[in-house]
Amino acid sequence: MLQYRYELNRRRALHALAAFAAGSPLRAFQQDPFRDHSRIPALTEMRTALDFEAVAFVRLPRPVFDYTAYGSDSEFTLRRNRQAFDWVELTPHAQPVRTPDTAAQLLGTKLNYPILLSPTAGHLQLHPDGEPATYAGATAAAATPMIVSNVSSVPFEKIAGASRGPIWFQLYPRNDSESNHETLERVQGAGAQAVVVTVDQQASFFERILHSRHLNPGAPGGVRRRTSSRGAPRNPYRVPEDRLFYEWKLFDEWRKIVKVPLIVKGVLTPEDAKICLEHGIDAVYVSNHGARSLDYAPSSLEVLPDIVDAVGGRVPVIFDSGIRRGADILKALALGASAVGLGRIARWGLAAYGAEGVQRALEIMQAELKLAMMAAGCASLKAVNRSLVRTDFP
Ligand SMILES: Cc1cc2nc3c(=O)[nH]c(=O)nc-3n(C[C@H](O)[C@H](O)[C@H](O)COP(=O)(O)O)c2cc1C
Secondary structure, three states: OHHHHOOOOHHHHHHHHHHHHHHOHHHHOOOOOOOOOOOOOOHHHOOOOOHHHHHHHHHOOHHHHHHHHOOOOOOHHHHHHHHHHHOEEEOOOOOOOOOOEOOEEEOOEEEOOOEEEOOOOOHHHOOOOHHHHHHHHHHHOOOOOEEEOOOOOOOHHHHHOOOOOOEEEEEOOEOOHHHHHHHHHHHHHOOOOOEEEEOOOOOOOOHHHHHHHHHOOOOOOOOOOOEOOOOOEOOOOOOOOOEOOOOOHHHHHHHHHOOOOEEEEEEOOHHHHHHHHHOOOOEEEEOOHHHOOOOOOOOHHHHHHHHHHHHOOOOOEEEEOOOOOHHHHHHHHHOOOOEEEEOHHHHHHHHHHHHHHHHHHHHHHHHHHHHHHHHHOOOEHHHOOHHHEEEOOO
16 A cells, blocks of 8 residues: 555566566466467467366356366465465485386286376366367377266266277265265276266355356356255355265165266265275275365365375375376375376366367376476386475464
């Protein structure tokens, strides 16, 4: 406020503008990809995964862009998911590495990179080719496994028929136990190579979406507004009405039906990780749902080391929430993750350039991981361990 007491001259105005730009949250993670452009750049001009977000912003109606962008409530956890990576330093080993080996084994499958596509809802609103294009893009990017969301906009069978890469299925259990069983049988019949059961997202409060509804009622792609018989908006805060209250014993039931690896997604405490082990789960998936479940939950990265310790190598630990750079992947692996998931990055790629955008965004992340491994002196993923990082979590 003080500066308004001074007369505004050109020097002060430029100074204020520079200070504003320097304080923008975007500056913390990326260069401005469009500073020299007055047009949407071509796919070949994409340099980082973050570049795709800006193109997605230009291409999508605002409510659709917001649906991907938001976190719950005041978005504390959304910010923290990114900030947490700043609290992990990489301490390189002086070891010459020419071509790092990024091959990984996960649940009996060989992966070219320890990277998966996290399950995310409704891809048709991002691009007319929807999930089949996401799957094709993921397969083209060194056979990256795609985890298809239970709320995909195209049926699992149709997605599975679109390509030949690894494909998993994510389940939001319903109250109706028969419908869960049917879904699990059906997706396994259609080729799901693993089943991920999401146990967070009991209820959430999506303020950006609520505001969008008021500001853009009926906007294309906007979240549909269901009304009750009296005409009032039903369930305005999107509390899931037909989702199950998760009882761990249900996993014993599903264990008998699921013949492929069974994974629990949304684990944020060592205690829950241990319960997963007691129920014969094949992998623990540490995630805060990209900060879309409980606001003020910790960042996934902060809780990862304790969960890895609790699991003690008995099953793999998968990690997601907040990854935007290859170095972020290296940090999560160094803290004990066996593989990581990417959520929003794939959505930006799809919205920006369809299947090719998904492929390119993934290839950029793969190339960045390789560069980070080289710079850190890691010849293979076996060399990636806690000696590579110094954490300073508050
Ligand atoms: C728009 C959007 C939709 C999502 N839909 C699902 C879903 O249907 N099922 C699920 O288990 N997780 C869902 N997630 C969470 C992702 O699987 C993943 O945990 C999260 O996106 C990872 O964080 P990141 O976006 O920062 O990479 C969704 C995330 C986003 C951004």
